[in-house]
Amino acid sequence: MSAQTKPSPWSKVLASVALLTVIVSVLLTAFAWPSVRSSVHDVPIAIAGPAAATAQVTAALEQRMPDAFDITTVGSGAAAEQLIRDREVYGAIDVSGGNPQVLTATAASASVAQTLQGIGTALAQAQAQGSSPAVAVRDIVALPADDPRGAGLAAGALPLVMGGLLAAVLLTNLLKGTSRRVAGALGFAVAGGFALTAILQFWFGSLDGSYLANSGAVALSIGATSLTLLGLESLLGYPGFGLGGVLMMLVGNPLSGSASAPEMLPGWSGVLGQLLPPGAGNQLLRSTAFFDGHGATHSILVLSGWLALGVVLCLLGGLRSRRAAVRAEAGAGQATPSPVPAAA
Known part of the structure; x- marks a missing residue:
């Protein structure tokens, strides 16, 4: 058998298998780890309304989702909306009118918008003592109609x-x-x-x-x-x-x-x-x-x-x-x- 057609040693086969296993493991870790371990932490949001109401909502958020949000309090929904448009926050919970209203920006992050909508629903349920009232949601900066999921x-x-x-x-x-x-x-x-x-x-x-x-x-x-x-x-x-x-x-x-x-x-x-x-x-x-x-x-x-x-x-x-x-x-x-x- 000539040198050119001589089979590779089994040690080289094992080394190739080990190398490929390491490569595919690194690829899986690199692309899957951020998604699997993703969670809400220190996400900038605003809470709009009177001081007493914003303090109550802030305490409820800290109890429900500790360290999830970096909260900025403002006096009105208009101020919260401006923060969203300036990309200072991802969204807001507006309690200036009594019932919670969720302000989102799906163009900034659809995932954060969905999280805020769920929180708004939970707060409204707590205020209504367990019922399931509809929560008003306003998408301040929406994704295009032709690609609403981004x-x-x-x-x-x-x-x-x-x-x-x-x-x-x-x-x-x-x-x-x-x-x-x-x-x-x-x-x-x-x-x-x-x-x-x-x-x-x-x-x-x-x-x-x-x-x-x-x-x-x-x-x-x-x-x-x-x-x-x-x-x-x-x-x-x-x-x-x-x-x-x-x-x-x-x-x-x-x-x-x-x-x-x-x-x-x-x-x-x-x-x-x-x-x-x-x-x-x-x-x-x-x-x-x-x-x-x-x-x-x-x-x-x-x-x-x-x-x-x-x-x-x-x-x-x-x-x-x-x-x-x-x-x-x-x-x-x-x-x-x-x-x-x-x-x-």
Whole structure:
């Protein structure tokens, strides 16, 4: 039997099985853990009404769901509504009129809106001594009628990340030169931003607001991802792609909070997710599409920081490559023997 057709040793088979098992276990943990362990904790909401009534509702919430909410009290439903539109809170319970009224913003988080509606029902039942009165619910900032569950916005998070990854891989293999790759990444971010936003907004009906602002949000998200990966590759080679892929796909995407809310993710993971491009990009797109840009500052700073970091890494990698090329040329010149004079 030739060496080329000789079967692999059983030890290599076992090692392959072990490696695949570890990989699939990591993938399952990364994508399932945030959802399985999600809960309501420190979610910003408002309670509107007289001081005595808001204190009573606050005490009831703390007793029913300890540490679930970060509560801001205001005097009127109008003030609570403004906080929702400014993205200061996810929703509110308005007791200024006597019976509890729930103010939600499904465009910010359908999961939080559903939780608030359940709490409003429980409070109304307690006031009515066990009966089941109808609870008034007002959706202050609703999702579009063509996509009332926000499926397109949640499902679009992964393609945005994959688009940045794919751009980095293709540009690295297709283009030579740091400036060309950076220009290609920026050009794709702009073109991809217009194309993907057009699909989400005009075809799927998943977005409202200004098309140009939404396209800018998507472009900034793609650019931050692709340029970061290009920079890591320029310094570390293909292992940089692996590092960037893990950071964006296995950490950033599951912790983005796109399907629920960052505050509903377990422990510190929601905060970490908002410091990475997938989470910041999702929150920025919600701000531009549904809240007239309110609450976008943090996301813009995060994405701009990653984009700038990617450009710096690309420049450093290009500088190192040029220095290596100069040293190689100098070494080749020194190794070339001097011509021997011809005999007379």
